Amino acid sequence: xxLPIPRNVRSSLLALLLITLGLPxxxxxxxxxxxxxxxxxxxxxxFNLRATTGYIYTPDxxxxxxxxxxxxxxxxxxxxPVLCVNQGDTVIINLTNELSEPVSIVFPGQDGVAFxxxxxxxxTQEAPPGGSVRYTFVAREPGTYLYESGTNPHRQVQMGLYGxxxxxxSMGPDYAYNDPxxxxxxxxxxxxVLHDIDPYFHAAVEQGLPxxxxxxxxxxxxxxxxxxxxxxxxxxxxxLPEQPYGALVRVEPYDPTTNPLPALIRYANAGMVNxxxxxxxxxxxxxxxxxxxxxxxxxxxxxxxxxxxxxxxxQTYDLLFWWTDVEAWxxxxxxxxxxxxxxxxxxxxxxxxxxxxxxxxxxxxxxPVGVVSYNQCGExxxxxxxxALNEFTNFDEGFGGxxxxxxxxxxxGCR
Amino acid sequence: METQGGSRRLTRxxxxxxxxGGALALLIGGVTGMRxxxxxxxxxxxxxxxxxxxxxxxxxxxxxxxxxxxxxFIQLPGRARPLYMFGFIQVPFDAPISALxxxxxxxxxxxxxxxxxxxADVYLTLTxxxxxxxxxxxxxxxxxxxxxxxxTAVFDGVPEASISVPVGRDFPYFxxxxxxxxxxxxxxxxxxxxVQMGMTGIVFVRPAQNQGIGGIPPGKYAYNDGVPPxxxxxxxxxxxxxxxxxxxxxxxxxxLEAIQENIWPDYKPDYWVINGRAYPDTVRPNNDPDLPNxxxxxxxxxxxxxxxxxxFANLGYEQHAMQxxxxxxxxxxxxxxxxxxxxGADLSYWxxxxxxxxxxARDVLFVAPPFDPDGPVYTDAVGRYNRYLLKNRNYYAxxxxxxxxxxxxxxxxxxxxxxxxxxxxIPNETYP
Numbered sequence: 001x002x003l004p005i006p007r008n009v010r011s012s013l014l015a016l017l018l019i020t021l022g023l024p025x026x027x028x029x030x031x032x033x034x035x036x037x038x039x040x041x042x043x044x045x046x047f048n049l050r051a052t053t054g055y056i057y058t059p060d061x062x063x064x065x066x067x068x069x070x071x072x073x074x075x076x077x078x079x080x081p082v083l084c085v086n087q088g089d090t091v092i093i094n095l096t097n098e099l100s101e102p103v104s105i106v107f108p109g110q111d112g113v114a115f116x117x118x119x120x121x122x123x124t125q126e127a128p129p130g131g132s133v134r135y136t137f138v139a140r141e142p143g144t145y146l147y148e149s150g151t152n153p154h155r156q157v158q159m160g161l162y163g164x165x166x167x168x169x170s171m172g173p174d175y176a177y178n179d180p181x182x183x184x185x186x187x188x189x190x191x192x193v194l195h196d197i198d199p200y201f202h203a204a205v206e207q208g209l210p211x212x213x214x215x216x217x218x219x220x221x222x223x224x225x226x227x228x229x230x231x232x233x234x235x236x237x238x239x240l241p242e243q244p245y246g247a248l249v250r251v252e253p254y255d256p257t258t259n260p261l262p263a264l265i266r267y268a269n270a271g272m273v274n275x276x277x278x279x280x281x282x283x284x285x286x287x288x289x290x291x292x293x294x295x296x297x298x299x300x301x302x303x304x305x306x307x308x309x310x311x312x313x314x315q316t317y318d319l320l321f322w323w324t325d326v327e328a329w330x331x332x333x334x335x336x337x338x339x340x341x342x343x344x345x346x347x348x349x350x351x352x353x354x355x356x357x358x359x360x361x362x363x364x365x366x367x368p369v370g371v372v373s374y375n376q377c378g379e380x381x382x383x384x385x386x387x388a389l390n391e392f393t394n395f396d397e398g399f400g401g402x403x404x405x406x407x408x409x410x411x412x413g414c415r
Numbered sequence: 416m417e418t419q420g421g422s423r424r425l426t427r428x429x430x431x432x433x434x435x436g437g438a439l440a441l442l443i444g445g446v447t448g449m450r451x452x453x454x455x456x457x458x459x460x461x462x463x464x465x466x467x468x469x470x471x472x473x474x475x476x477x478x479x480x481x482x483x484x485x486x487x488f489i490q491l492p493g494r495a496r497p498l499y500m501f502g503f504i505q506v507p508f509d510a511p512i513s514a515l516x517x518x519x520x521x522x523x524x525x526x527x528x529x530x531x532x533x534x535a536d537v538y539l540t541l542t543x544x545x546x547x548x549x550x551x552x553x554x555x556x557x558x559x560x561x562x563x564x565x566x567t568a569v570f571d572g573v574p575e576a577s578i579s580v581p582v583g584r585d586f587p588y589f590x591x592x593x594x595x596x597x598x599x600x601x602x603x604x605x606x607x608x609x610v611q612m613g614m615t616g617i618v619f620v621r622p623a624q625n626q627g628i629g630g631i632p633p634g635k636y637a638y639n640d641g642v643p644p645x646x647x648x649x650x651x652x653x654x655x656x657x658x659x660x661x662x663x664x665x666x667x668x669x670x671l672e673a674i675q676e677n678i679w680p681d682y683k684p685d686y687w688v689i690n691g692r693a694y695p696d697t698v699r700p701n702n703d704p705d706l707p708n709x710x711x712x713x714x715x716x717x718x719x720x721x722x723x724x725x726x727f728a729n730l731g732y733e734q735h736a737m738q739x740x741x742x743x744x745x746x747x748x749x750x751x752x753x754x755x756x757x758x759g760a761d762l763s764y765w766x767x768x769x770x771x772x773x774x775x776a777r778d779v780l781f782v783a784p785p786f787d788p789d790g791p792v793y794t795d796a797v798g799r800y801n802r803y804l805l806k807n808r809n810y811y812a813x814x815x816x817x818x819x820x821x822x823x824x825x826x827x828x829x830x831x832x833x834x835x836x837x838x839x840x841i842p843n844e845t846y847p
Contacts, residue, residue, distance in 0.1 A: 181461045219680045260462070274734065276772035280571055282564050283752065285461065300760040306750035307562035310734065310772035320461065326565040327591065338538065338587035340569065347555040347581045349574040349604070359569035380568040381576040387774025388732040389607040390682040398607050398679070399575055
């Protein structure tokens, strides 16, 4: 059954494209200006965080009560800030608790976490309500790691108390690990943090009502705190003030001389269930799991490729991604070998499309009058989504939820 | 049997003549060359696979497939009423759309198994015939080749990122597969609904190595493994079986039939099927007349000592743990990726239980054990055999609608006394 995209979503997507239009992708060397897409780092190695409450918005217009880690000098945000450190850094995290119950942070994958202040808890030292605690560890191994609440995690992590730590290798910021095969294009580093939300659970916590963690039935799924299509919008779009991180993945075609380096994709599953995460467009090369490079006992490269990666609850993966214009179809000399039917014989679902009207990369074609196209310069779009398709929804509405977009620009980008 | 919606049921002969019955084997040859064997390392850095052009190689003959999208009914053990489905059925490639009315309401579940050769030009036309039971519902459809590498948007079948095909119209998809292995295909229009309703199938790509290259004899291989059949790393096989895993949430199907909405996050399946059938129907032969809309068998009949390839694909929304009790399996491919590292490390692994997430595929080899006359021995029309159950280790998926007894996502491997079975001509072939 056909369900229209809500008007607010349409305008959001339109705004997304207007904002993106013509702006180059910022490079990682420019640290002062956060990028419009890709990883937004908060740099340490000392971080001051607060555990606090706020609300996020879903693309169908609902508002959900959340708990999250925010910067002490910044607004509420979901997920918590992405903490970027260098291998060997001594990382210090000062946590202040603005909740009415104790809270803490655990660091899966980090060794030798020390603490000072706070009160003893079951898993780690906790910050009491209104109090604080300090955690200290040495970031010994590069990779992608979660940090999350270690206090009543069945409530606190579900409510949003999670974030990601990126440890950059000593080999340099354009490597994922200390191995030359993990070099990537630093303009194309993407972090996709998965989470699931049962709005009734969140409402019960907000209202102080009883709840049963075993009875959770998720209705929303988020990447970087946003459900699709909000997930495909830029970082820091004004209509999602407390969900600052977008999840659009944007690449240009592989070229052995002009564009040889892959994008680096970092997955982290902060939710309670496993998610089979599937990109359209191409396979991914899985190079690391849980912050460890995939190597055999004799150092052999045991990385592999797949088109769906089931990211288990609590897991992280690092993956390399290329898209290659293998067939190099073009209207001038190498047309597709079939006749694309005329517009009157095609459907553009709900009158909104990411399609350019042309089958050719970098070319635009005709679209029916009244069809809104978000396409700028003939770029390709592909969904990147959970293949548990019941999660590819916002409540009952399809083409939402645990999904983002892959955008493939023509060589050299949109001009 | 007359179908709902007034369309005529095909006779079995018509069905087979039109190529719509059972497993569809596109047996084609002609490849004499092949690309690099998937090495992806140039010096210390990696590069993407499959970027070499095929232009210098003789292309296999082109393949022409036409699938019609429509609806119909299937049968499930323990359920009195037929179950409403959407799906794809193969129809003649060149027939005018007006001649295809006989297929409307004649859904096939799942869609045909499609096998093509690496490097072949694949012309796949989708025809939207509309829904016999729901004339009010004029949904468009698409074909998405799930996992197709380096896809072009217009042929990727995502309605929001390209186009979809309205009722009464055709669309010509084009694919040139350059990567061997097991994939799947499905409709991507309102996918949570259309995939659950049955618009799913397996497509696999045979490696160029099958034609015999570089000292490796012609044969059947899962991948371009680069080693002779006697090598323990070889992916050579004698018989192949495509096994598509789905769950069925019958309430959603009944709701669709009754023009009711579904809340998809409430997903709660009550049947688990292989190739659209629940056990014991899974072990009925291909084109069983009692299952006219579920023509594909999952029965695995083998001679002792034969090498068997299982091509698993999961287009359900749950993870499945497929356990073969008594025979060890070697997983050689995941998601149409040969399990070999960039430096040649053998990443294949042995297991009794193959774990498969939604949207994932596995290529699995096993060697049929000798016939054991002292073990439990059963008899069918072929002869005496030992039986090994291939079943979902998640017990809840071994039921039919919660009824007592073994059912669901279960099938049988039958290893016969002697070697009574002739060479396999099509995937999933059943005997006699």
